[in-house]
Amino acid sequence: MKVGLDVGSTTIKCVVMNDADQILYSTYERHYSHILEKSEELLRRMAKDYVPGGRALFSISGSAGMGMADSVGVPFVQEVFATRVAANKLIPGTDVIIELGGEDAKILFLTNGMEVRMNGSCAGGTGAFIDQMATLLKMSADEMDAAAQKACKTYTIASRCGVFAKSDVQPLINQGARAEDIAASIYQAVVNQTIAGLAQGRPIRGQVLYLGGPLTFSRVLRDSFDKTLGVQGLCPENSLLFVAMGAAFYSDTEFDLAEVADRLQKTGASMSYRSQPPLFASEEEYEAFKARHAKATVPRVPFGTDYSAPVHIGIDSGSTTVKMVVMDEDGRILFTDYRPNLGNPVPLIKLVLEQIYAAHPALHVASVTTTGYGEDLAKAAFHADYGVVETVAHFTAARHFLPDVDFIIDIGGQDMKCFKIEDGAISNIFLNEACSSGCGSFLQTFAQALGYDVKEFAKLGLFAERPVDLGSRCTVFMNSSVKQAQKDGATIENISAGLSISVVKNAIYKVIRASSPEELGRSIVVQGGTFYNEAVLRAFEKEMGVNVIRPDIAGLMGAYGAALYGKGKAEAGRTSTLLNRETLAAFTQETKSELCGRCGNNCQLTVNTFADGQTLISGNRCDRPVTGKADSGERNLYEYKRKLILGYKPVKGPRGKIGMPLCLNFWELYPFWYTFFTRLGFAVVHSPLSSRDLYLKGQGTIPSDTACFPAKLAHGHIQFLAGLGLDAIFYPCMTYNIDEGLGQNHYNCPVVAYYPEVLNGNCPELQSTKFIYDYVGIHRPKDFVGKMDGILAKYFSGISRKEVQEASDAAYAEYAQHMALIRAEGQRIIDSARAEGRRIIVLAGRPYHVDPEVNHGIDTLITRFGAAVITEDSISDRVEKFRTSVLNQWTYHSRLYAAAKYCTTQSDMDLVQLVSFGCGVDAITTDETREILQEGGKLYTQLKIDEITNLGAVRIRLRSLFAALDEQDEKRKNEEA
């Protein structure tokens, strides 16, 4: 008899086999994190019913089984290894195994050099990810699969990590995209993630085996893999049990199963995990806490049937919920509504409005204001009077509550917003970056995964004695921390408390980056639905060491603030433009999705058409589908830079054809190298502007999935160039950049400096093309000629030193001219913006942030808000070298500091920093830039970008910035008057 036990992250599997390897018994069950109890129970069940005598060869496998196996002295088999053992035995001839589990994704190459690949610690779980997405769509996993079978199209969803994907999916839901299409897109995202993250260039061919829960249960997922890989994969019998069977095959030591169960029981009793102090030391402390918070209430008045005084309505269409507040002229609340948006907020808002109309025949609506993710949609659909960016709505509400509020933190379903208030205006905004979102809905998803309702789950934690310490990073990391804690025997109570504390730590240390409570202010208002959770509220107070105000309408503050905003805007006696009873009754909404096709961006548009024929277009990067006119780009230095680079056309060259990838530093150095090689008699071509397609084509050869997106794009460019039949591809390694005299050194960052090495080592297509990636220093023009002469001699014959000298002179001149043009155009844009009274935004990044695939059209977005956009390198020469509190040693970043410094001297100029996800250098530059700006009395705004394509959060951030700037200006004007 052989027994194999596979303890995974969400399920537990067990097989009993006889000596002829026939399965006598098997089971596949969710363990809801009761790993020890469940394992113990299974072992007892088998000992009693399926294993005569209770003794069998036994081993344990699975990601959650390792520590457990050690603690009870049973051999552990690494799960991928177990899979391999089982596959070799049961399905000989298998070439590749793709196994997706609760949180792990694995690819096993069995033939032509065995290799195993597992997902990196950042990639998030796939099964858990699908579950999370299904929850978001309000479907079960089965329903999602069924829905996906009816899909007509797929959307692009960031496949890098679950949290990112979520921020892609949520807006699609909010925009009213079809659930069927979203479902299919989610499966496709899993496929892309698996292939990009794990195959890393190694082709998946031959007999492919699909194993694990998600692949067993979802036909669409299997089909998506088949289609993408161009194979006909097989999902064998017992596909869920391969690991358990492998463990059984592997087992060579006999155990008394009941005795192992006893040992498990004992281990469970000895808890050992990292814990922190309890939330409440006593029942009394809890009562005092409750009493204190019960005082923060908003006055309410009855909303009678005959109510006829003017009312103001605020609608907050958030990421997962819709909230509505009706209040009177004195800000007293008449009516509130709070409900999940079920994927489409419009019918719900309609329903609530109808109910209000029906219940109050004499209703006089004075104003309706919408806010939140669905602000535009709700405003257009129901003809609301005003729309207000959610940050301003929240501030308005908090200020009404606590006039001297100096800090607001709002933790909602998916986003976290914090603002600091100085002198009555928002002085700083912190929004969670795509990587640490999750927050409220994360708690909810977790609660559900563990089999609890979120409220019940949170309550469990209040009196936990030893809350688990889960750290303060991305929620994906938390998943595995929880796994570990469970393994170490943490109770559900302690996990619940630990999760609440983590949410708070994330907010404080990750989003706000505060190091002391004093830094945040003394009058703090906390809001957002997540703060109804008393464990989170308590954890926040404890972590910050201050008592805070949580209004009783914590979850409605956006809607309440919107209503207040409307009241402030509407003149007395006004009647709202809201749809009246009749038009509301006849209201319809039709949603369709189409490709724009008006330019190369080819945006995925979502078009909502309402009963009165009005349409709302979303998903567009520019106003062309709305206004029919193309953006001229005249207020956008990014556009100008693109034009300059794309203006270099290849000319015929007798010496051959050289290609250069339009990525990373070539976005700045192309004029230099183009001129250099053109002068030498080469035809010089570059790869096209990056695109999604280009990226996907190259993604298979990316060896490090945590490198920044601009670097990963390089693989697509190389792939493209390699297909052109060129004489050579030129992309040199460059430790140093040009010394512009702004810092203590003039390095490139390690990725920009040496990425050609990675391409050479990982792109098989380079084997057929000459790849010149020597180390070159353009920072020493005098040495450059001699060094370059030597390098060229390695690849080409007959190029004289004199020619190199001339080409080099021309190249340096062209580069200087290029930079001068940028500065001149920057000045022109500044001048014309000033003449027109526009704001000037320094969109500061690195040269490659000009790439539209990298910046996702943020430059255009800013100009659509009416501002002018210039670059950091157009103004960095306007300040003298100055001391920074960090080592100022990278050329590109020296420009950033200089630009920030210059901004502080210009009243109409503000800086927005673009940061690529995974840019380690920016962990240092962002803090420094923030400090430079704040010292000069400026707001700091950071936009973190990755392959993620949704601009929703970016838009909020920019609108908040503009709102805060407007408010500052207004204040200044009032003070002057």
Place this chain on the structure above:
Amino acid sequence: MEFTYPRFTPDMKKTHKLLIPNMAPVQFRILAAAMEHEGYQVELLGNCGSQVAEQGLKYVHNDTCYPALLVIGQFLDALNSGKYDLDHTALIITQTGGGCRASNYIFLLRKALHKAGYGNIPVLSLNFSGLEKDSSLPMTVPFARMLLAAIYYGDLLVSLKAQTMPYEVHGGDAAAMQDKWLNVICDKVRAGKGYSDREMKAAMPKIAADFAAIPVRRTPKVKVGVVGEIYVKYSPLGNNDLEKFLATQDCEVNLPGLMGFVQYCAYNFSETARLYGGSFFEMHESAVILKFIAGMEKTIIKALRDNGYHAPLSFEELTKLPDGVIGMGDKMGEGWLLTAEMIELVRAGYENIICAQPFGCLPNHICGKGMINKIRELYPQSNITPIDYDPSATRVNQENRIKLMLAVARERLASPSTPAPESTEETPAEVGAQTANV
């Protein structure tokens, strides 16, 4: 932004205690002794635990690399402990001066100290790049020689213990021997002895012979090499006690020496001039330093070889390995050295390699993870797994990955004739037999 920070003035040597972050425990103990001989009062920090990372997270940008969080967290945790007279405490930190983020640690440390209310604590920089002229550890030739000797003694002890312990008949023999010699060497160094060429030539073979005398049973074991970002490679705090974990997995571990990094830094100086141009001094300085070290290198290699131990290649040999894989111009972080070490390990039979780095480590995208495919292509027997370290990356995930690598390694150990097994050719029965041996 700029704020003022205190300098470490020469008179503080007498009045201040210098705290040293613990990176490579064995080497750093001897280095600390060398500093004591030089007249400094030092303490090698041993504090660890979750509060170290917590302090780091609190005062350093969370996306900064893990070593910065840990080093700075360890300092702050020590200062918070109440064990030190804060008016007479100073900190010392190394600074490589390359294009990687690590050159910024000292600035981040000062920023963190400032934020945490320790703005009065001076920080001393240990660097060879001429950075921090007013706050760097003053260097003399004898002192430099003593530091180099300290590193080599440390490297020797680490290597000897690693090659003995897995095979020792009486558990604990090798560790005890290492302890014994560590004490002897520290005492000598503190007294200003033991670091001359003559003394090293006398001591090193004796040490090696002592280890060789430990009773062992040499059975084939999985041989694992560890390379990576320097801090997480060596520091048990940074790598979740990786060496200890590997020991429990019945492996022999090869942690390439710390001196390699010193030589690498020295080498790059002239290599940079060679690649991009530079003065006569720049062109030749590396050779002078490397020659200075080469004498000691011969002694350690000979001591190991003569006593039947595996010895690392000389640095000169090492510089030949990356040819065709990575350029010698890659000098940020561990740069080409990391790639060279992986190749050296594979060729020396340590084909199972853990490439350890902080999550998001920039240089390792290139010289670590970026080179694995290439190395695998050239040496199909290599079995390399990259492991990321991070304040929240859990040990279970890391160990799981390592176990997977080890499972493959054990299988190969059991059937050495097929370095890259072709599973299609195996019959199920053979597989069963093979795995049963594992």
